[in-house]
Amino acid sequence: MRVKVLGSAAGGGFPQWNCNCPNCSGLRQGKVKAGPRTQTQIIFSPDSKVWFLLCASPDLRQQVIGVHELSPPDQASSPTPIGGVFLPSADVDSVMGLLHLREFESFFVFSTRGVQCVLQKDNRIFRVLDRGNPPVKWQILLAKGRLGCHLSEDSSGPADFICTTVPLGGCYPDYVSEETLRAVPPEDASVGFVMEQGEKRLFFAPSLSGSSAMWKPAVESANATFIDGTFWSDDELMRTGRSKKTAREIGHLPLSGAGGLLEQFPLKAKGRKILLHINNTYPILDEKSAEHRAVLDAGFEIAYDGMEFEL
Numbered sequence: 001m002r003v004k005v006l007g008s009a010a011g012g013g014f015p016q017w018n019c020n021c022p023n024c025s026g027l028r029q030g031k032v033k034a035g036p037r038t039q040t041q042i043i044f045s046p047d048s049k050v051w052f053l054l055c056a057s058p059d060l061r062q063q064v065i066g067v068h069e070l071s072p073p074d075q076a077s078s079p080t081p082i083g084g085v086f087l088p089s090a091d092v093d094s095v096m097g098l099l100h101l102r103e104f105e106s107f108f109v110f111s112t113r114g115v116q117c118v119l120q121k122d123n124r125i126f127r128v129l130d131r132g133n134p135p136v137k138w139q140i141l142l143a144k145g146r147l148g149c150h151l152s153e154d155s156s157g158p159a160d161f162i163c164t165t166v167p168l169g170g171c172y173p174d175y176v177s178e179e180t181l182r183a184v185p186p187e188d189a190s191v192g193f194v195m196e197q198g199e200k201r202l203f204f205a206p207s208l209s210g211s212s213a214m215w216k217p218a219v220e221s222a223n224a225t226f227i228d229g230t231f232w233s234d235d236e237l238m239r240t241g242r243s244k245k246t247a248r249e250i251g252h253l254p255l256s257g258a259g260g261l262l263e264q265f266p267l268k269a270k271g272r273k274i275l276l277h278i279n280n281t282y283p284i285l286d287e288k289s290a291e292h293r294a295v296l297d298a299g300f301e302i303a304y305d306g307m308e309f310e311l
Contacts, residue, residue: 001161001197001311003044003224006063008303009037010230010279011093013059021240021281033287037305038063039093040206040277042226043070046161046197050083050151053097054193054204060097083151084108084139086163088206089190090118091173093277095126102128110139110147110163114188118172122180143167143187144214164194166203166218169211170251190251194218200311203227206277208261210253220268223311226303229275232256232283232291240281255284255295262298272309274301 007013014037015024026032041057051070057063064070070081084107087094098119101107109129111119116138119126129136141147144167148159170190172181192205192215203222205215207230219225230252237243237250247254255261255275265273275295278284283291284302295302 001044001046001195001200001202002048003042003202003309003311004067004069005042005276005303005305005307006067007038007041007057007059008276008278008305008307009039010277011039011058011091012280013037013039014278014280014285016280019242019280021242023282023285024280026286032285034285035304037278037285041097042204042276043067044195044202045069047151049081051081052083053085055088055094055206056085056097056101058093058096061100064100080105080107082107084110086193087111087115088168088192088204089170089173090115090176091207092175094206095119098126098129102131104132106132106134106136108137108139110141112143112165112185112188112191113140114143114172114184114186116140117184118176118180122177141165141191143185143191160197162196164196164218166192166194166205166214167212168192168205168208168215170207170209192218194222197311201271202311207251208253209251210248210259213264216264216266219271219273220266222269222271224272224274224309225269226274226276228252228261228277229255229284229300229302230277230279230282234260236279236281242281256291272301273299274303274307276303278302 038059039057042054045051151160168190172189195202201222203218203225208228231247231254234246234254
C-alpha cells in the first residue's frame with residue numbers, strides 16, 4: 001500500500017491568509033524555521049494504479065495537479081486514477097474538495113449515512129456531482145463496520161482492501177440545519193478509517209473529540225497512524241486571540257495537558273504515529289521550538305506536504 005500526504009494543515013492552511021500569529025507572520029518574514037502547508041489531504045493506493053482520497057480538501061485541485069500519479073491517463077478511454085473518496089465527516093475541511101471533482105466524472109464517495117444526508121439533502125450545491133454519466137456513486141458506511149473494496153467491477157473474488165470505520169465521537173458542523181440534526185445518527189458525525197491490505201493497516205483519524213476511546217485499539221494494531229494534531233494546548237486559540245473556544249469545544253483533543261493525546265496514546269502501539277491536520281497556531285510548526293522537540297522525543301512524526309511511504 002502506497003501512501004502520500006498532499007496536505008497536512010488544518011483549515012486555512014499555513015500560513016493562513018488572514019492570520020498574523022507568531023507562526024504565520026514568522027513564516028512570511030522568514031523568521032520561523034517551518035514549511036508552508038496546504039489543507040489536510042491523504043491519498044493511498046493498493047496497487048499504485050488506482051488511488052483513493054481520504055478527505056476532500058478545499059485545496060484539492062492544487063494538490064491533484066501537483067501529483068503525477070493522479071494525472072489523467074494518456075488514453076481518453078481509460079478511467080481516472082482516482083477511484084473514490086472517503087469522507088470522515090461533513091466538516092468543510094473534509095468535503096469542499098468534492099466540488100473540484102464535479103467535472104462529469106464518475107467515482108465512489110464513501111461516507112456514513114449521516115454525512116451523506118448532510119451533503120445531499122442539506123446542501124444542494126453538491127448535486128453537481130450527479131451530472132456525470134454515470135453519476136458519482138455514493139457508498140454508505142456504517143459508523144462501526146467493515147467493507148470489502150474491489151478495484152474491478154467483478155466483486156466475486158477477495159477484496160483488494162478492507163475499510164473498517166471507527167466512530168470518533170464529535171458533532172456535526174455548525175452549518176447543518178436543526179431539521180437535519182434531528183434526522184441523522186449522532187455516531188455518524190465523525191469516523192476514522194482503518195485501511196487494511198493483507199497484513200498491513202493504515203489508520204486515519206484527523207479529528208479526535210476526546211469523547212470516545214474507540215480509536216485506541218485501531219492505533220494499537222496499525223502499522224501507521226495519521227492522527228489529530230490540530231492543537232498543542234486546550235486554550236491555544238484563546239491565547240492567540242483567534243477564538244473564544246477551547247480546542248475540546250471545537251472538537252479536537254489537544255496534544256498536551258491532562259488527558260491530552262500524549263497522555264492517552266496507547267503504549268502498546270508499535271506502528272508509526274504521525275500528527276496531521278496541524279493548525280497554523282500550533283507551536284510544533286516551528287522546528288526550533290521546545291514543543292517540536294517534545295513531540296519528536298515522544299516518538300511522533302509531524303506530517304508535511306509531500307510526505308510519502310509504503311506499507
